[in-house]
Amino acid sequence: MNTRNEGARRQPGAAFDTTPADTHAARPSIDALLHRLERVQRSGQGWRADCPNGHKTHGTLSLAQGDDGRLLLHCFAGCSTADVLGTLGLALADVMPERLRDESxxxxxxxxxxxxxxxxxxxxxxxxxxxxxxxxxxxxxxxxxxxxxxxxxxxxxxxxxxxxxxxxxx
Incomplete structure (x- = not known):
């Protein structure tokens, strides 16, 4: 089953509008990322999918959402997080939590x-x-x-x- 939404690709650094209203900076939800991937399956507390960089084996990409809202991903075929995100039209800043605002x-x-x-x-x-x-x-x-x-x-x-x-x- 192909779950990739080719029309959803965007430029690195562009914002998503899929986070709760109580956050200050828009961050992608796990669902927004999952729709860009192929063969997505639930796995434990996260998901497995095909890495978008086209490996011969399937299910090499592991994804989860951290308690603080950041997206966690790991390619077992060896792709760096930046490479995976770049292929999806995202940058590392798109999946990281908001920077510290309380400087006290x-x-x-x-x-x-x-x-x-x-x-x-x-x-x-x-x-x-x-x-x-x-x-x-x-x-x-x-x-x-x-x-x-x-x-x-x-x-x-x-x-x-x-x-x-x-x-x-x-």
Missing amino acids: PEGRRTAQERFRLASVTAAAGVLEREARVLLIAHHDLQRGEALPPDDARRLREAVERIEAAREVLS
Whole structure:
């Protein structure tokens, strides 16, 4: 089923009008993004879809909406978030929450705490996903199977991502 709405493409940085009225800056809703993608399916607390950059495998793009309203996406085929958004006619600023407006000391402390919590949550998600990669490789190696070059590359990438998450958590 093709759920892409080709007429919905727009220039990077252009605003959507799909967010609640109580927000100051328009941000795209997850629904506005999902309509631009193909083979969208519900998956856990988010969605899976085909990456718009045309990979041979299907369902490589994972999407969710964060508690603060920002759109979260990850391409398992290796596309950067900026590349995925660019293909859809969006920029990173289109999916990020509004900038801090309360510059008081209390407002800054609150923003710093939210940032810290978001960083910890993101790092925990990375650890969860990358630990699965390590476990799969471990089971293959334990059975005496050699890792194909792509799997060995992905294993190295998993280790790098775990190290980066560890730095965030320390």
